[in-house]
Every structure is written in structure tokens, then in C-alpha cells.
Amino acid sequence: MDDKLMLMIPGPTPVPEQVLLAMAKHPIGHRSGDFSKVMAEVTENLKWLHQTTGDVMMLTVSGTGAVEAAIVNVLSPGDRVLVGANGKFGERWAEVSQAYGLAVETITAAWGQPLDPEQFRATLEADTEKTIKAVIITHSETSTGVLNDLETINRHVKAHGEALIIVDAVTSLGAINLPIDQWGLDVVASGSQKGYMIPPGLGFVSVSARAWDAYKTAKLPRFYLDLGKYRKDAAKNTTPFTPPVNLIVGLQVALRMMQAEGLESIFARHQRMMQATRSAIKALNLPLFAPDVAASPAITSVAPLAPLDSEQIRSLLRKRFDIAMAGGQDHLKGKIFRIGHLGFVCDRDILAAIAALEATLLELEYGGFIPGSGVAAAAKVLTQSR
Numbered sequence: 001m002d003d004k005l006m007l008m009i010p011g012p013t014p015v016p017e018q019v020l021l022a023m024a025k026h027p028i029g030h031r032s033g034d035f036s037k038v039m040a041e042v043t044e045n046l047k048w049l050h051q052t053t054g055d056v057m058m059l060t061v062s063g064t065g066a067v068e069a070a071i072v073n074v075l076s077p078g079d080r081v082l083v084g085a086n087g088k089f090g091e092r093w094a095e096v097s098q099a100y101g102l103a104v105e106t107i108t109a110a111w112g113q114p115l116d117p118e119q120f121r122a123t124l125e126a127d128t129e130k131t132i133k134a135v136i137i138t139h140s141e142t143s144t145g146v147l148n149d150l151e152t153i154n155r156h157v158k159a160h161g162e163a164l165i166i167v168d169a170v171t172s173l174g175a176i177n178l179p180i181d182q183w184g185l186d187v188v189a190s191g192s193q194k195g196y197m198i199p200p201g202l203g204f205v206s207v208s209a210r211a212w213d214a215y216k217t218a219k220l221p222r223f224y225l226d227l228g229k230y231r232k233d234a235a236k237n238t239t240p241f242t243p244p245v246n247l248i249v250g251l252q253v254a255l256r257m258m259q260a261e262g263l264e265s266i267f268a269r270h271q272r273m274m275q276a277t278r279s280a281i282k283a284l285n286l287p288l289f290a291p292d293v294a295a296s297p298a299i300t301s302v303a304p305l306a307p308l309d310s311e312q313i314r315s316l317l318r319k320r321f322d323i324a325m326a327g328g329q330d331h332l333k334g335k336i337f338r339i340g341h342l343g344f345v346c347d348r349d350i351l352a353a354i355a356a357l358e359a360t361l362l363e364l365e366y367g368g369f370i371p372g373s374g375v376a377a378a379a380k381v382l383t384q385s386r
């Protein structure tokens with residue numbers, strides 16, 4: 001059946017109908033009074049979502065553009081940066097930093113394992129000359145489904161006293177508690193196609209007072225990504241360049257929906273989705289790629305063993321049920337598949353996805369589970385945590 005695609009990938013994520021309808025109108029002029037009103041509301045509500053009284057800027061970029069904006073606005077050529085790399089995205093921030101001529105040091109962990117905060121503590125403590133200017137951490141590492149212990153790493157950064165912390169919150173913002181002001185996170189970047197429940201096209205960057213101080217002396221080249229321009233214009237409820245007005249109108253509706261649900265409930269819902277999914281995968285006797293202690297509430301990675309083939313599972317899920325799950329990236333291609341449960345996702349989606357996965361496994365003649373056990377395990381978690 002056509003036109004019944006169910007997205008269970010970690011972005012783009014499903015978009016609520018009321019958001020789609022809001023976006024389906026003619027674009028309004030971005031210098032109009034009507035658009036200024038939308039901007040005023042959205043800017044305020046973004047602060048609520050980001051748990052900050054500081055600035056949250058909207059840029060017409062994807063998540064990568066938002067992180068690049070974070071880097072170029074607070075650093076200068078040759079600055080020493082410490083980058084946490086335990087997956088594709090952490091590695092990308094090391095590459096971006098190198099491209100801009102920063103002195104990059106990585107702290108790594110195997111893909112599928114969390115970063116070790118102790119390694120950050122040791123390196124930061126050893127830096128008595130205070131040469132480390134920034135620490136860049138991917139909170140939810142989407143390529144593996146690992147949630148890094150940002151809170152502890154950030155505590156070590158704060159103890160250092162000089163370094164800023166830059167956070168890739170692309171698959172954590174709006175899904176996982178990230179109290180920007182309370183933790184004192186300096187620059188936090190995210191993207192619209194994830195927890196925000198709208199399509200791709202907008203990047204968000206929050207900036208602390210300390211980071212604005214660094215901005216004043218930062219010398220990396222910037223023009224389109226110059227956050228100062230966005231800050232100045234946001235104060236007048238406008239944007240420096242033509243924004244994707246329809247996306248922002250959609251965001252206005254999505255943020256109202258999030259406010260109605262409440263932050264605590266949103267985070268609890270993502271926890272439940274994760275627990276139900278992981279419980280089902282365990283019941284199906286399929287190996288989980290990320291350990292329980294470092295599992296991302298946004299995404300669950302599964303590493304089926306031979307003769308099962310994750311690409312075959314994904315392609316059958318798509319063919320028979322029109323359910324899209326994500327594959328592995330880079331060296332994990334063909335080795336894992338990833339179930340996104342991020343944004344506009346509810347109990348029904350998890351139950352449907354697990355039931356379809358079971359049917360797929362049966363078609364592939366995988367005899368390692370009792371039919372119905374995955375659905376039963378997910379249903380149990382969902383019922384008990386209601």
C-alpha cells in the first residue's frame with residue numbers, strides 16, 4: 001500500500017498532522033508583522049524547550065551546520081580543542097575542527113561504548129596552563145545509540161575553569177533532559193528534524209554569556225553562520241537572511257504541542273519508548289549494540305548475528321510493512337540496524353514496529369525467539385510505566 005510510510009529512523013522523524021497543516025499554507029513575508037509575531041512566540045518557547053534564559057538562535061542549516069556555527073563563533077585558529085569521539089558524529093566534529101585549523105585532540109571510545117569521563121578529567125586537570133579552549137561532546141551518539149555522560153564530563157570542564165563546552169544535542173534536545181542553564185552548557189546545537197517534530201531545515205544554537213564573551217575575540221572566519229547577526233535580529237523578532245518561514249510556522253505549532261505535553265512528560269515518554277524497545281529486543285534474543293547503562297532514549301541499535309543480516313531485515317520491513325529503520329554507518333554498515341524512537345512517537349508505533357520486526361524474523365526463518373515475545377515484552381513495559 002502506498003503512502004503509509006512509518007518512519008522509525010532517528011531523523012527525519014514523524015511530523016504531527018497539525019504541524020503539516022500549518023506548514024501547508026502560502027509562505028508569509030519574513031519582514032511582515034505577522035511573521036514577527038510568530039518569531040516572538042517561537043523565540044520565547046525555544047528558550048523554554050532549551051531550559052535557558054539565554055539566547056537560542058535559529059539558522060537555516062542542518063544539524064551539522066548548527067555544530068559548525070557553534071565552533072566558528074567561539075574559537076580562533078590554532079586553539080586547542082578536546083573532542084569526544086565514539087561514533088560518526090563525534091568523529092565529524094574532530095574533522096570540522098581540523099578543517100578550521102584548530103589543534104584537535106580526541107578522546108575516543110569504541111563505537112557502541114560511552115566516552116569515559118575520567119579521561120576528560122585527567123586531560124583537563126593536566127592542563128594547568130589552561131590551553132584547552134573548548135571541549136566538544138556529542139550527547140546522544142546517533143550512529144551507535146549511545147548516550148554519553150555529558151553531566152559528568154561537563155563537571156570536569158567546569159572544574160578546568162577556562163574551556164567552553166560545546167554540545168551536539170542533535171538527537172537529545174527535546175527528547176532527553178538537558179538543563180542548559182543549570183549545567184552551565186556554553187554552546188548547544190541541535191536540528192529540527194529530530195525531537196522538534198518538524199521536517200529538516202532548521203538548526204538551533206544556544207549560547208551562554210561566557211560563550212558570548214569568547215565570541216568577541218574569536219577569529220575563525222564566519223559570515224552566514226555569524227551568531228551575532230542572528231542574536232541582533234532575534235531581538236527585533238526577525239532574521240538576518242530569508243528563513244524557511246513555513247518551517248518556522250510549523251515549529252510554532254510543534255512547540256505549543258510540546259508545552260501542552262510538558263518537558264517532564266516528554267522526557268518520560270522517550271524513556272518508556274527506549275525501555276519498551278530494548279526489552280522487546282532482549283526478548284527476541286537479538287544483541288543490543290549499546291549497553292543498558294549508556295542507552296540513548298532516542299535510538300536503539302541492534303546487532304543481529306549471522307545468518308541474520310541487518311540489511312535484509314531492514315529491506316523486508318520496508319517492503320512488507322512500509323516501516324523504515326536505519327542501517328549502520330561506516331564500518332557498521334550491514335552490521336547493525338537502528339530503531340529511532342524520537343520525537344512524535346507513541347506506544348502504538350513501538351508495538352507496531354516490534355510486531356513487524358517479529359514477522360520479518362519469522363519470514364527469515366530465525367528460530368531464536370518465541371513468536372509474540374517481543375510484543376509482549378514491549379507491552380509489559382508500556383503498561384507498567386503508564
Ligand SMILES: Cc1ncc(COP(=O)(O)O)c(C=O)c1O
Nearest residue numbers: 062063064089140142170171191
Ligand atoms: C548526533 C548527531 N549529530 C549531528 C547530526 C548531523 O545532522 P545533519 O544530518 O542534520 O547535518 C546528526 C544527524 O543524524 C546526529 O544524529
